[in-house]
Amino acid sequence: MSNSDSQPTRSLNITEALREQLLQGEFPPHARLQEIALAERMGVSRTPIRGALSVLARDGLLEYAPNRGYTVRHFSLDDILSAFRVRAVLEGLGCRLLAEQGLADDTEQRLQQALHRGEQLLQEAQLQQGQFDEWRDMNKAFHLAILLATHNDLLVRFAKISRNIPIVFNGSFKWYTLKDFHRSQDHHEVIYSALKNRQPERADFMMQEHILQAAEILRRNYPG
Amino acid sequence: MSNSDSQPTRSLNITEALREQLLQGEFPPHARLQEIALAERMGVSRTPIRGALSVLARDGLLEYAPNRGYTVRHFSLDDILSAFRVRAVLEGLGCRLLAEQGLADDTEQRLQQALHRGEQLLQEAQLQQGQFDEWRDMNKAFHLAILLATHNDLLVRFAKISRNIPIVFNGSFKWYTLKDFHRSQDHHEVIYSALKNRQPERADFMMQEHILQAAEILRRNYPG
DNA sequence: GGCCGGGCACTTGTATACAATCCGCTTTTT
DNA sequence: AAAAAGCGGATTGTATACAAGTGCCCGGCC
Numbered sequence: 001m002s003n004s005d006s007q008p009t010r011s012l013n014i015t016e017a018l019r020e021q022l023l024q025g026e027f028p029p030h031a032r033l034q035e036i037a038l039a040e041r042m043g044v045s046r047t048p049i050r051g052a053l054s055v056l057a058r059d060g061l062l063e064y065a066p067n068r069g070y071t072v073r074h075f076s077l078d079d080i081l082s083a084f085r086v087r088a089v090l091e092g093l094g095c096r097l098l099a100e101q102g103l104a105d106d107t108e109q110r111l112q113q114a115l116h117r118g119e120q121l122l123q124e125a126q127l128q129q130g131q132f133d134e135w136r137d138m139n140k141a142f143h144l145a146i147l148l149a150t151h152n153d154l155l156v157r158f159a160k161i162s163r164n165i166p167i168v169f170n171g172s173f174k175w176y177t178l179k180d181f182h183r184s185q186d187h188h189e190v191i192y193s194a195l196k197n198r199q200p201e202r203a204d205f206m207m208q209e210h211i212l213q214a215a216e217i218l219r220r221n222y223p224g
Numbered sequence: 225m226s227n228s229d230s231q232p233t234r235s236l237n238i239t240e241a242l243r244e245q246l247l248q249g250e251f252p253p254h255a256r257l258q259e260i261a262l263a264e265r266m267g268v269s270r271t272p273i274r275g276a277l278s279v280l281a282r283d284g285l286l287e288y289a290p291n292r293g294y295t296v297r298h299f300s301l302d303d304i305l306s307a308f309r310v311r312a313v314l315e316g317l318g319c320r321l322l323a324e325q326g327l328a329d330d331t332e333q334r335l336q337q338a339l340h341r342g343e344q345l346l347q348e349a350q351l352q353q354g355q356f357d358e359w360r361d362m363n364k365a366f367h368l369a370i371l372l373a374t375h376n377d378l379l380v381r382f383a384k385i386s387r388n389i390p391i392v393f394n395g396s397f398k399w400y401t402l403k404d405f406h407r408s409q410d411h412h413e414v415i416y417s418a419l420k421n422r423q424p425e426r427a428d429f430m431m432q433e434h435i436l437q438a439a440e441i442l443r444r445n446y447p448g
Numbered sequence: 449g450g451c452c453g454g455g456c457a458c459t460t461g462t463a464t465a466c467a468a469t470c471c472g473c474t475t476t477t478t
Numbered sequence: 479a480a481a482a483a484g485c486g487g488a489t490t491g492t493a494t495a496c497a498a499g500t501g502c503c504c505g506g507c508c
Contacts, residue, residue, distance in 0.1 A: 009491060009492090036458095036460095045492060048493095050461090054278055055278065058279060058282045060377070060378065069460060082379070083378050085321070085376070090310070093313045154307050155306070155310050158385075158386075231498095259490070293490060452506090456504105457502090461498070462496085462498090465492105465494080467492070468491070468492090469490075470489080471489100474485080475484080476482085478480090
């Protein structure tokens with residue numbers, strides 16, 4: 001039997017559940033997360049809660065003060081733009097590395113699949129009606145495929161963490177115009193082309209441009 | 225009274241103590257870290273140990289499998305070079321950002337101080353006698369000053385984590401020739417100059433070069 | 449009135465007891 | 479003899495009791 005991963009523990013489940021809630025913005029910034037309250041809410045004891053809080057703080061979603069507990073971190077617009085800038089160079093590096101080492105078959109397939117799905121979505125009428133869940137999934141798949149193909153653990157970890165920001169997490173797609181979606185699709189195609197033709201510089205640059213444009217859209221629309 | 229940070233808890237102390245031991249290579253790769261054994265060794269109960277292990281796993285120093293506990297992560301040469309490549313773009317970005325926004329007075333002083341100390345150390349005979357503790361501190365101060373000055377939390381966090389690798393942590397200075405030390409000092413001077421003259425491109429490039437050269441020295445000397 | 453200090457409620461930190469899981473071994477079965 | 483099933487020691491996961499720290503209110507004091 002493939003027991004490569006065993007039963008997930010309560011602590012792990014709680015961690016992911018809480019993370020999801022934080023990313024969906026269900027807790028207001030600076031709110032205290034008290035262990036007993038959470039334990040009752042989630043139906044477990046304090047022990048797994050403490051584990052979850054510790055991890056989420058390490059991931060930057062919570063702030064911690066010894067003997068004083070955890071609070072929901074507030075992300076200013078600057079914080080978010082800073083994170084985008086970091087993510088841009090990281091994923092840019094991912095593209096560069098992948099263009100240097102060449103595309104494996106399965107990676108190429110995954111990328112093509114994402115491109116194809118993007119085309120489809122652009123032709124359907126859904127995007128204008130605020131149904132961008134599929135677009136978000138497609139986008140995620142495209143970016144993740146590149147990162148994973150580099151086999152650079154640290155890069156993957158950092159890139160994932162740098163996306164763990166409330167509001168931003170689901171993408172800022174709700175603010176995208178149809179033109180923005182088309183441009184985004186174009187970027188993906190250029191990036192794919194650069195990867196396939198082994199053009200590290202071009203792939204890196206285009207990915208950075210791609211991510212920084214997303215940041216710009218967010219900056220223009222961010223409340224406050 | 226400045227109670228900005230309160231009494232560090234046992235968990236935090238243990239975390240840092242264990243981290244230090246891991247970075248010094250006191251545990252062999254793949255070694256199991258069992259909670260009870262560690263608890264006795266450190267003179268506390270399992271609770272703070274579990275907290276520490278969880279954090280260190282999140283920082284990539286340990287591997288974790290549910291119900292099976294923690295093992296010391298093995299870093300292959302490739303893992304280490306990958307980490308260097310990530311660190312290079314991160315600190316490169318730090319330089320770029322700082323060159324864009326300009327040097328604050330206190331940052332400039334810190335950097336000048338590090339440069340000055342570097343000069344001194346090069347003139348003394350210590351470096352050839354394997355006493356590079358001071359060089360390591362100077363180097364750390366230089367790099368950290370740049371990172372902190374960017375005020376980009378995520379960048380600082382990632383850069384710190386990307387240095388948390390056994391063996392590499394103390395720098396690969398033991399393999400440096402005198403020429404390498406001089407070249408490193410040169411790099412620092414060029415980087416400082418680029419920051420002061422607001423040359424983002426140059427600062428970024430030089431920092432990447434600086435870090436990748438360190439990686440190259442390590443690659444040439446890495447055992448196995 | 450404002451400042452200092454003690455006490456009290458509440459929260460987090462730690463130790464420990466108990467439950468669940470894993471892993472190696474033996475035993476059983478074919 | 480090989481494979482499956484199952485027992486038992488050891489280790490991790492969880493709950494809970496207790497210790498220690500924090501913040502706040504209130505009362506005494508200058």
